Amino acid sequence: MDYQAVFAAVEKTCEDNLSVLCGPPESPLSPVAERLVACMRQIQEHGRALGPVVAGFTAVFHHYDLDAQTVGNGYRSLVKIVLSCLLHILHKARYIASNYQGAFFRAEHNALEMEAYCSALTQLRAMLHLAQRIMDDSERGQLFPPHDDELTGRFVQEYSSMHKACFYGRCLGFQFSPALRPFLQTVVISMMSYGETYGKQQSGLGLAALSLLTSGKYVMDPELRGEEFERITQNLDLQFWKSFWNLTENGLITGFNRMASKQVQVNFTFTVPPLTLRLPLASDPSLSISVVPPVAHWGPGPVHMRLISYDLREGQDSEELLALSRAEPAPVPRLPWVQRLPRSPSLVVHFHGGGFVAQTSRSHESYLRRWSKELGVPVLSVDYSLAPEAPFPRALEECFYAYCWALNNCQLLGSTAERVCLAGDSAGGNLCITVSMKAISTGVRVPDGIMAAYPATLIAMDVSPSRLLTLIDPLLPLGVLAKCLNAYAGVEYQTAAPAACGGTLSALGRDTALLLSDLTQGASNWIQSFLDPTRSTQSTRRPSQAASPPPAAAAACLIDYPEGFEPLRSEWLSVIQRLSSPVVRNPFVSPLLAPDALLKGLPPVHIVTSGLDPLLDDSVMFGRRLRATGQPVSLTVVPDLPHGFLSLSQLAKETEAATAACMARMREVLRLEEPAAAAESEGPVSFVFTACIKIKASETNRGVKQFVGERAAA
Known part of the structure; x- marks a missing residue:
């Protein structure tokens, strides 16, 4: 328009x-x-x-x-x-x-x-x-100005002092597709309710149920919702975000997702022991090279993976593979009447998103099941270790080792691995690129292509126009983005060995007991919130949150605005630790900064991102770097969707179309034909982002046209 x-x-x-x-x-x-x-x-x-x-x-x-x-x-x-x-x-x-x-x-x-x-x-x-x-x-x-710590510092300080609550109240998600606004409101309300109960001695189902008692006030009062969301996103620590995002790992939530998503015949996790692998050199298959298991931070350790396959294929029920799974009974029953298809010539190796700090393959099962069905190939998803307990390079080492293990043992996964596609979203997109770069530098076979959805290619606080969207994005505020980047770079490194996650059912009894003991207090707080909303906000703050930050008005304004204009200021100042570690300039952390010699060996890279993603400029500039080196690259920019749209694929037709765009790129890598039925039913879909505003037939549209x-x- x-x-x-x-x-x-x-x-x-x-x-x-x-x-x-x-x-x-x-x-x-x-x-x-x-x-x-x-x-x-x-x-x-x-x-x-x-x-x-x-x-x-x-x-x-x-x-x-x-x-x-x-x-x-x-x-x-x-x-x-x-x-x-x-x-x-x-x-x-x-x-x-x-x-x-x-x-x-x-x-x-x-x-x-x-x-x-x-x-x-x-x-x-x-x-x-x-x-x-x-x-x-x-x-x-x-899109990124020359690296300048002073310039970045000025923008970070300006972000910290600017008022953001207006974008999280009545205006929440106005920039996104209308079908997603109810979901975004649910996420924001859930986050704030969870924040009030965060730190209580309970987990999983009990904590989620108790949070429901505090959510009513945020539904009734959008202004309170905006203010509280701004406070939470400004100052809570990384462990809160890890805990909240990991709610998607809850057994009930994943159970509902499995019922709503495509049913598959193979879906189980297994663990590969830390043994040295021998792989042929890509340049001369008659020679081989050793690939050692991941060793960073705490020494050699196993790698956890999940295999998903719509059809049961040869090798997927082998004794050798099932021996790596600890599931009881066996995840793939060996029944003589179950038809086993031949091994697929293709294989997808997937690295999940989550800001390098949260989630596992379990959180991403919904779209992985769809990939396996509609592409007709096995999908191997890697559950790499997470920061801050496992900063760079642990996740990269584990993902590279898993990729090499899959090449050596593809017959166990139901594939001959004639064509291999690396696929991942957000942090996983970064790992797809860096794993391929590590394959180049090691000399092993490079994957046949990469599908990276909204990848992070610059793990630094450098400013760009799209990163300004962190001021208004409810899913990726700058404070959260900074904490994730700091954690992966090792700024918030916490020495700890990996711990096994407890099951939901094992904690159910304890949760229920604690829930009953806190139910009366929770209900009282909920009722009081309607009588005096400020009382609830103040009374539920933990001691670590009680210290009031200095007023934003006292902060020196480092940006010269036009005369007579000044943005609104926040009562809460973000505490954002800027990255100063040289690790962020490592090309295996920030592939956007990789030398041309390393980028030239990459396979075709297909990037799918959103026009409203704060990391959009990362994708555009990485595509430019690849074009400048003569590498094949494609960029698909879908409109009106937030960061993380793959996990929202079942919510709206727009997210469905975006997921279909990702699968179309993987088909190109794997040289698979587009299903005729899907092509006829869906029709042509344009994924090109434009600055035009699509206005539906409404009073507003009629008014503009009339004017x-x-x-x-x-």
Whole structure:
């Protein structure tokens, strides 16, 4: 959509509202009318200031795309989000102008809605100014400015002091596909409820059930939800995030996922002992090389993996493979009447996401089952050790060892491994690339291709326009991203041997007992939260959270904003430890910084990311690096989805399409034909991200079209 028409429509609609709200000059304004009038005037001011800024970005942001056919970068994303916010404002403002005098008009509710989006627009204006500073400090086409600790420090401090609660309350997820907003609200409310009960002496089901008692206030009060979410994301430690993300490992949750996802005949975990492997050299198969087991931090140790296969294939029920599994009874019963298909010529080796600090293959089973069925190949997912207990290079060593073991023992996995594809998301995408680089440097066979979904290719706090989205992203705030990167780089290293996870059922009895003992107190807190919301917030803080940070207003502003403008400031300052370790510049940590000689040996790399992902610029710039070295690379940018969309594949048609795009790239690597039935039923799908806003047939759309028509007629 033409951004000029959006700005003009917002200006006119604000004028319409002012004429309706102000009424006759002699009549006094009600308190709600005064608030709405203030909002409309502030929105007009922001719109007039943002129009030229958006025009400037629109004129040049094509220079930062991977190529003319693959449009997508952080500058485009910021412009799209600003226009999306304006369209929400336009829709709400038109409703207010039409219904303000109505008997059923909810004045307080609509005033709060307009104030929330006005605050969001204020912060987006500041983000565009920060993006302009990045563009000014960078060379044309470069999304990351030259490495500058001082520049990065200024942006991190500015992020720490900026108000973010407005993006987590009434405006939560406005930039994403509408079908995902209920899910995002559920995640945010669950996180805050979990935060209040975090630290209690219970786990799993009991803790989740107790959290339900505190969630009601966050459903009823979006403002409290935004403030509390900002506080939690600013200051809680890494162990909280690990604990919360690992709730997806809960037996009940994974059980529901398994029932909802594709059923497979093979799905079990096994453990490979730490034995030295012998593999043929890629350059001369008559020679071989030794691959030692992972040894970093605590010496040789086993590697855990999960095998998923839609069909039972030869070798998958062999005594040799089943001996590596500790499951009782055997995970694949050896029944004579069960048909065993021949070994597949293809194999997918998968590395899961989770910021290097959380989750296992169990959390990602839903889409792995779908991959196995629709691709018709076995999938081997590696459960590598997690940071901060196991920082770099432990995870890389384990994933590389698992890859080499799979090449040597493919017959046990139901494959001949004629074609091997590495696939992973987020942190797993990073590991796909670095495992391939390690194969190059070691001399063993390189995989036939890589499918990396929204990978992290620069494990550093360097700023870019897309990383500014961490200011508004409910799934990947900058504080969380920084903690994960620090943990993997070893900044928060904690010496500890790997521990086996206890089963959900074994903890059920203890959880139930503790749940009953805390039920009365939890219910009391929940009821009191409606009577006095601030009481609940204060009373549930743990001692480690009680110390109030210095007021944000006291922090020195290191960014020069336009005269008369200042972003809203937060009451909570983030405590973000910037990465200073040289580890982050290691090419096996940050493949974006790898030398050309190492990148030239990579197989075809297929990247699938989202236009609203804070790590979008990592993917664009890595694609540029590969193009510059002559390496085959493709970049698919899907619109309107958050980071981690693979795990959301069953929530909306948009996430389904994004998952299908990932499978299409894997088919290219494995040289598999597209299923005819799927191609006919789905039809052509465009995965190209553009700056245009898709507006559904709604009052807002009709209003904009009407206004544009009036201008054309005039």
